[in-house]
Amino acid sequence: MGQRILVVDDEKAIVKGIRFSLEQDGMEVDCAYDGEEALALAKQNRYDMVLLDVMLPKMTGFEVCQQIREFSAVPIVMLTAKGDDMDKILGLDYGADDYITKPFNILEVKARIKAIIRRTGRGREEKERGRMLEKGGMRLDCDGRRVSIDGREINLTAKEFEVLELLMKNPGKVYSREKLLQMIWGSDYPGDVRTVDVHIRRLREKIESVPGEPVYVRTKWGVGYYFA
Helix, strand or coil: CCCCCEEEEECCCCHHHHHHHHHCCEEEEEECCCHHHHHHHHCCCCCCCEEEEECCCCCCCHHHHHHHHHCCCCCEEECCCCCHHHHHHHHHHHCCCEEEEEECCCCHHHHHHHHHHHHHHHCCCCCHHCCCEECCEEEEECCCCCEEECCEEEEHHHHHHHHCCCCCCCCCCCCCCHHHHHHCCCCCCCCCHHHHHHHHHHHHHHCCCCCCCCCCCEEEECEEECCC
């Protein structure tokens, strides 16, 4: 069965073009044209990815992204017409996994979708399935892509989970920001290392009792990040 994608944009011509192209690749596509409709569909259905425009009627894409993150870790790619780096970082700060700047090439969009899906749970190889990691009260289910601390489940985005999984599988090993960007986002990712810092900060806010004094994900100053 093909992947199921939710495409959200108030420009119907863009939605039509993306939908046609993705369906040509065997994907199932749902469409929404404002923020409220997008949020309702995200609550009602299970998607492999959400393509979410920033500028939407009723609710902004950032608001939709933030609310989706309250109940789902589905990969979210922001579509933005603005080239300003702060807008892109803001999108990631709200829980997005990636961004694509308009105008875009539909082939680039499809390549990015496939690359992200490969790196998320449904694209994992069988050798990853069923594995469980436990350290210091933290329990990470590689199969179900769930994280809990002392029995309390923590809702992570796809990228936050992948960062934590990589660090947790290699405790004590320090990864530079550049290495994490390459391993988690891929060598073709157009963003820079600030993306890693944003995700580490958000991850710490969720898993650390005192984010400024992390117990799990620590910093080796001038080198990178590691799992203690």
